[in-house]
Each structure stands twice: as structure tokens, then as C-alpha cells.
Amino acid sequence: MELRHLRYFVAVAEEGSLTVAAERRLHTAQPSLSRQMRDLEYEVGTPLLLRSARGVELTPAGQAFLDHARLALAQAEAAVEAARRAAQPAKATLVLGFLTGQEIDWLPEAMRILRDELPSIEVTVCSQYSPDLAQNLLRGKLDLAFMRPEAQMPDLDYRVIVKEPLMVGLPSDHRLASQDAIALQDLAGETFIGMSNTAPTLRAIIDDHLGSSGLDLRQAHRVDNLAMAMSLIASTRGVALLPEYAKNFLPRAVTSRPLAGEPLTIDLVVGYNKTNASPIVRLFLSRLDQLKKKAPHRDDEIPAAMATTEPKGDRYARPG
Template structure:
């Protein structure tokens, strides 16, 4: 017995006409009649009473109709569930990130994605860049957003969004009166940094200072950009921070952009290839700039 037999049987049972059922199914009547006869032969019972004037279900046919409809409904549900997963319309998306990344467009991207794919559950996994890389390789996360991502043959890297670097300094600092600063203005300042052992981005900033001819006078290292802002607010030094972090309101902190040449805080998306359908849909949204779809 095949699903085709069940579909043919239900069509005839609902129309009580082989001719009408054949038209609905888009087949000719003789093959349809043969398929019903084959089904009855397999079941060893008649499902229809046929006369020259009408077609009616037998008692066995009435019982079989209920089961056939239930089977076809379950097959339809299973097919739709499989399509939903295959098209990335349902499932789980685990995103690795650092706290500072959420200050940029990612939050809005997640909101638009959830509106577009309400059956996908998004889980956020905050971790250091090194831990994010390990989680991606191990399959514990599906997608990560990092600044200055590492080279890893197991991971694919694509641009997510551009971001500048600026200077966070105490609001009573003499240079807070300037509209912008250069890297060399930081020479001799107490320098606050993300922990270089954990952050390629922190090392990129450090090397940018060296390229401008000075070694930063390191005062404190922390693991999160928000902690940097707290230390700046306390007057413990100045820090190079991503623009999205610096422009948030922080009591006691002034943010000033950097003159060129200046390092960048561009964010990249990382994933294992080939991406899952859910990841593919999120990357597509990222490429579109996270714009909601227009109403139909």
C-alpha cells in the first residue's frame, strides 16, 4: 500500500464519483479505478459499492476513510515539519558574542530575525573570543560575532558591520575639550585595556600604538569593554574602545573619535561550513542590513 492509494481513495470517498475524483487529482479515470481495485484486493474487502447510477462507501470503507485521512494528515504534518527545518524556519540558533558586540546592530538584527522566524529559538552565549572559537569548532554554538577574528581553517569569516575606534577618557581630562584625538595624544597616558591574553582586538590596538611610535603605559586590564568604561569613569586612565561602546552614556566619561590613521573595530561573523539553514537565514538578514520585509 502506498500513499498514492490513500490519496486516491479519499478523493473518491469525498466526491463519491470516480469521474469527479479523477478530475480533482488530474488523472484519467481508468488508472484511478484500477488503483482503487488494487487497494481493495490488498485489503481483501470492498471499500465502495458501485452501481451504474451511484458510488457509496461500504461500512469497511467508512472505517478506512477515517484512518486514511488521519494518516495523510500526519504525513502532511511530518512533511511541513521537515520543510520548516530544511528552510531554517524552525530550530535553535546559538550565538556566541562578547558584551560589547550587543551595543551595535546585533540586538536589532535579532529582533528582526525573531519577527521573521518566530519558530526559531535564539540563545545567546557570552564568552571570550577564544572560548567562542572553541565553542564553534565543537558545535556548541552556531554563529559568533567577533572583532579581529582569528584565522581558523575550520571556520568561515564574513564581514558583519563596520565600526570605528575612539578614545574614552575622564570627562575632566584636559583633552576632553578636543573634538577628536590622535593615537599619539595617548602617549604618556595611563592606558586601560582589554586583557591582551584573551583578545586579538586588544592586541591590534596595542600594535597600532606601537606603530605610532609609543608604548602604552598599561595601567589595568579587564575582560569586558563595560569594565573599561567604569575604570575610565573612576579616573584610572584612558581607553581605546569601539564606537558603539563609547557613544553610550557613561557618567563621568567623555568619548572622542580618533583621527586617521586609526585602528578599526569592525565586527565579523564566524560559522562552521556548510552553515545550517537557520544560520544561512541569519546571514542573509545580515547581508540585507537587517531590514524588515515590507508588508505584503
């Protein structure tokens, strides 16, 4: 069995079609791909795909094989990345990831800790969805990431740095904006804006909380990023539950209020791959208590971003 068999199988499983996977993902002929899949099934010893005129579906064996195939490919990428880094000149480097928007609060102190210990360290910064950060930690493309604790990632470990309260985002002239805090029951009948699967941890926390409250909020929209959330709050006069760091992005047309009662929170963690033996990673983790003491205390002013650091990554802040 070769890595290409695993790549082909994952592509077919994700596309749900041999033809689409061959043409769009793998740039190969469909008959050749079909032959590769038959060879893989022969080697595994059991059917992995159910073929029909509508495409392909995974058998139970195929679904189990898919999880391990993805992990094997991620580990292979991590091995390549580790080898490439080892071949580079000995220089202190760190690749640091952020859930987009969190770098405003956490990057300055993270950089101070690193530069205090390693003045000449080269730090690369990127911002992504939390699930993407998790995948890049697995592949060895990131050393550390400020993110959400993603489920079913046994090769990753997380250190909680803050429990971030969720708040209500709503139009600035909304009737509830006059209140100091908003009870969940006050949102009954409002157009509710939920989260998409780009923020699975946040979505699960919100959906679970709404379910346990017994409040039937009709989720009219699900958003992929904070810019979209702000736009829909303003344009549909809807409301949303957002993590507190979203205050960094509130336009004039949108305001926020805390939830009344016991706070609903989501963990912000520093995630890392358990197999990453970098001494810089270990050093940074040993300074997390120092980082926690600098946890942001937000007010109505937006903190200034570092003028000399421009993170690479996505254009819009992602919810999460």
C-alpha cells in the same frame, strides 16, 4: 588511542603539572594519570612531556600534538551535539552568540530577520568573550556568533558586517575632553589602560598601532571587561582605546572622543563553523546585506535593549 587520553593530555599541558591536573581537573590519582601519559607517549612513539620537580613542560612534539588533541576533542563534542540535536523533535532552533554588549545593537534586527522567515523559530542567545564564542562554534554549541575574527581557527568562517572605529575613552573632566577629536600623540604621558588576552584581536590591533606610531605609551593596566575599563578610567584618570560600541556603557564619569586622522578600526563579523549545514544558518547568512544596512549609528543616547529578551551569559561587557 582513546578520547580520554587526549583529555588527560590537554589537562596536563594546560595545568603544567600531573598532580594538579589529576586532583583539580580529572579527579583521578596522580600515579594513574602518569601511567596514562606513558601509554600515550608509547603509542605516539615519541616523548610528549618533560618531567621535572617543578612540573611538566611540553616537548616540541608535545606542543604539536596539543593543537591536534584540542581540535579532535572539539570535533568530538561537535559530533555529540549534532547527534543530540538530530534526536530532538523537528523544530526550527538557532543558538546565537554575541560578544557581550554587541547584542544591544544587533539582536533586534537579527531577530526580525529570523522571525520574518521563521515565525516560530526558537532562538537561544548567549554572550561571551570572542575567543570563547569561537571555541563554542567549533564544538557545535553555537550556530552563529557576532564576534571578532579569531586567528588560527581554520574550521571557522567569518563575514564582516561592520568595521568598528576605535575611540579614546577618558574621564569626563579630562583636559583632552574639550577637543572634538584626539590625536594619538596627545596621549603621550597619560596613564594608558590596555586590553588583556580576553580580547586578543583587539589587543593585537591596539598594540600594533601603538608600535607603528612610535609612541611609547606605558600600559599601566590591562583590563578584562568594559566595566573594569570604565572603572579604571574614572579611578586612575587613565585613557584607553575602546571599540565604538563601548559608548553603550559609558558612565557619567567617563566620556569618549574619536581618534584624529585616519580611523583605526576593528572588524565585527558573523562567525560560523564551515561544517554547520543548518539551513537556518545558510538563510541567515544570505540576509547579511540586509543586516548591514541596519548598522547602528550611535549618538550620545544609549539604545534601549529589547524588554522581552534577556541574553544568558556574562554579567559584564567584555572588551573586544
